Amino acid sequence: MAGEGTALITGASSGIGKTFACYLAKKGYDLILVARRRELLQSIADELSSAHGVKAEVLKADLSSEEEAIGVAQRIEAENILTMLVNNAGYGIWGDFATSDIESQIDNVRVHDLATMRLTRAALPGMIERHHGAVINVSSLAGLTPQPRASVYCAGKAFLILFTEAIHLELEGTGVHVQVLCPGFTHTGFHAEMKTSGIPAWMWTDPDPVVKESLLALERGKVVVVPGWRNKYQLVSCRLPRFLQYPMIRNTFESFEKKGWGTG
Numbered sequence: 001m002a003g004e005g006t007a008l009i010t011g012a013s014s015g016i017g018k019t020f021a022c023y024l025a026k027k028g029y030d031l032i033l034v035a036r037r038r039e040l041l042q043s044i045a046d047e048l049s050s051a052h053g054v055k056a057e058v059l060k061a062d063l064s065s066e067e068e069a070i071g072v073a074q075r076i077e078a079e080n081i082l083t084m085l086v087n088n089a090g091y092g093i094w095g096d097f098a099t100s101d102i103e104s105q106i107d108n109v110r111v112h113d114l115a116t117m118r119l120t121r122a123a124l125p126g127m128i129e130r131h132h133g134a135v136i137n138v139s140s141l142a143g144l145t146p147q148p149r150a151s152v153y154c155a156g157k158a159f160l161i162l163f164t165e166a167i168h169l170e171l172e173g174t175g176v177h178v179q180v181l182c183p184g185f186t187h188t189g190f191h192a193e194m195k196t197s198g199i200p201a202w203m204w205t206d207p208d209p210v211v212k213e214s215l216l217a218l219e220r221g222k223v224v225v226v227p228g229w230r231n232k233y234q235l236v237s238c239r240l241p242r243f244l245q246y247p248m249i250r251n252t253f254e255s256f257e258k259k260g261w262g263t264g
């Protein structure tokens with residue numbers, strides 16, 4: 001095993017996942033890059049392996065498919081070499097729940113929660129055995145506060161927070177660390193098909209500082225990471241009592257939507 005060992009990153013073809021791949025390659029990790037767009041993944045793998053002298057492999061998988069998620073988990077168990085797992089693949093799903101397509105909502109949960117559970121369950125025993133390893137689950141600020149027209153997205157991201165924190169308590173003394181990362185508005189492919197002009201410019205950040213803070217926080221053993229002052233500032237509203245929080249959320253999102261936010 002060379003350098004830092006091997007990191008498997010889901011959703012590595014774009015945005016935050018691609019940025020994790022760049023940072024981890026720079027640190028000397030060999031990479032297994034997972035997503036659906038094989039060619040894009042291959043070009044990232046080739047670029048990172050020639051820039052940093054690490055091995056970088058591509059594993060095409062649609063994590064909304066149980067069969068394909070099981071395939072990735074089996075691969076993790078069979079090779080049993082991971083020192084880092086980043087469960088990052090994800091996407092937003094917007095609209096009122098009552099009129100939404102239930103199968104699309106369930107697929108969203110499969111990608112964010114069920115695939116994360118499956119891959120984490122596959123990776124942890126080997127890491128515990130070797131007393132070495134880390135799992136980063138990419139949640140969202142949306143996991144800390146309910147948002148209208150994003151019910152399943154918020155709930156799926158909230159799941160990741162408690163899931164990770166509970167595992168953290170189980171892993172004490174094993175040498176294995178878990179982190180849940182809660183970014184806010186970040187310039188990536190995530191909003192590619194949405195109107196975003198209603199979101200104030202100060203609320204946005206780039207994936208670079210998000211990933212940098214996550215990896216620094218991992219070294220310090222921090223479990224719940226809300227990166228950047230913009231997002232930490234928004235934590236104040238997440239912690240308000242419900243009777244204050246609900247009207248504030250309604251007003252904020254109505255104002256975003258009026259100025260340009262969402263898919264409608």
Ligand SMILES: NC(=O)c1ccc[n+]([C@@H]2O[C@H](COP(=O)([O-])OP(=O)(O)OC[C@H]3O[C@@H](n4cnc5c(N)ncnc54)[C@H](OP(=O)(O)O)[C@@H]3O)[C@@H](O)[C@H]2O)c1
Nearest residue numbers: 011013014015016035036037063089090140186188189190
């Ligand atoms: N950007 C934000 O404002 C923001 C804020 C909070 C949290 N997040 C979270 O950050 C994570 C990364 O998103 P991003 O912002 O970097 O967006 P992005 O640029 O759109 O990247 C999303 C990644 O997920 C992969 N993916 C999506 N559906 C998948 C599926 N069914 N199976 C396998 N891979 C799939 C995509 O790859 P393929 O299309 O090639 O499959 C892509 O690599 C997500 O979990 C998102 O919820 C983002």
